[in-house]
Amino acid sequence: MVRLTDYVTNGGCACKIGPHILNRVLKAVTPVTNDQVLADMTGSDDAGVYKISDTLALVQTLDFFTPMVNDPVLFGKIAAANALSDVYAMGGTPLTAMNIVGFPVPLVEQGILTDVLNGAGSIVAESGAAIVGGHSIENKEPIFGMSVTGQVNPNCIWKNKGAQVGDVLVLTKRIGTGIMNNALKADLFPVGTEQAVTSMSTLNRVGAEVAHNFTIHACTDVTGFSLMGHSVEMASASDVTIHIKAYDIPLFDDVIEAAQMGLVPAASYGNRKAITDVQVDQALDPVWMDILFDPQTSGGLLFSVPANEGEQLVEALHKASIDCAAIIGSVESFSGLAVRVTE
């Protein structure tokens, strides 16, 4: 049996180029834009948005990475859910997807790529979008992902910007996929890793659909830059301070124990170095640093909603079988730093 993860050094979003390196590169690149662009990388938003008419805009995004699990079908599902997530995070509906493939020929010959593509296809089908093409190259490490196009009403885009003082923050998936992916490689913590695998291969579609019935001031999906990184992006874009309550964050079972025994991905340490606009209460056990900065693969949506709608949103998410949804913090007036974390 092929172990896909044996082919790679860093699986999933843990294989990202560190934000501190990427920012330096992007600073040196001349932006290419026009008046129809409503969102691009300058606002740290999750996807690009391009206005077609007063009621229609395109949402475009792409995501690819190396395997974080050994089952090729599952890898395809996770990659697809992760790529589609950015469309949901902008408040959009996915329309089309294309496959992005870099694969070693021996794995292709063993039928592994077929399994990956079928896995991805099943998730795209669930989203209601169609697969309309793709591109593949030979590569030593297997890489798979998707480019996704969706639509959104330009007046109802969910951006990072817009969180208002007094809002509460609602998260729709548990935290800890980076740590649990390491646990998976070590064949440890079967309960928590099973939960993480299920979570990573679940679309953010239902969470987004439920949230469309509420007042969403800001939204992002929590992925490679960790709960801290994406909270900082939302806080900075909105000129507020986000206050996260660590004990309210939904976690996979055993995440704390796995982190304490050192199953912490390198990207977590990288995030910690790059994301400095965060104050973590010293009363918290140091293991929380590993969790707060853990890179998420196909993580949940983080909504900033008016306080009087927070409980109702969580209740509605629970009713829609998103059992782990929880209020994890609140939005405060800017106090000199983007995010603070307390017990």
Add this chain to the structure above:
Amino acid sequence: MSNTNELTVDVRGSLCPKPVIETKKVSDANPDAVITTIVDNEVSRDNVEKFGKSRGYGVAIRQDGKDFYLTMTPNDNPVADGSCEPMSYGNRVILMTKDYLGEGSEELGRNLMKTFWVCMLEADVKPSKIYFINSSVKMVVNDSVHLENIKKLADLGVEIAACGICLDYFGVKEDLGVGSITNMYAITDSILGENLVKL
């Protein structure tokens, strides 16, 4: 030192989580052994240290070039590796505000700074933390002449933290060679609440 029940796990060249997994395998099979794990990157060093502590080992870390030797001793024994003797920490926090010592002659101040780090290394009682702000952050970046001595202090357990805005201002954030990046919030807390010496 007896050779019985001492095991070595050499995982140089491996990335996380392999060093932890390999160390765990050896630990599971030999719960009473003293285990030395050799790694060649800081992430693995931190992760194996976490593993050792989570299993109740006493963990001693020795650096040799770019390799780290983590010796894990089951807790009912004293720490076997003499290279990391217990040391005493004062409760002092030092705030470095520039990259030379004192006022009057900057040239003299730069020489004094070199001596300062040597003496600090030899001092019996070490500070608990050293913060670096303004031009002093140049001392903790990769081409600094002080870097080696400050790294040794860090290895001895002195917390080293440099102001992120200051590193940005001098354009050296990518070159940080030791310690962590901190913010004015933490430094202000320290100024108000701790036994602080400003240099």
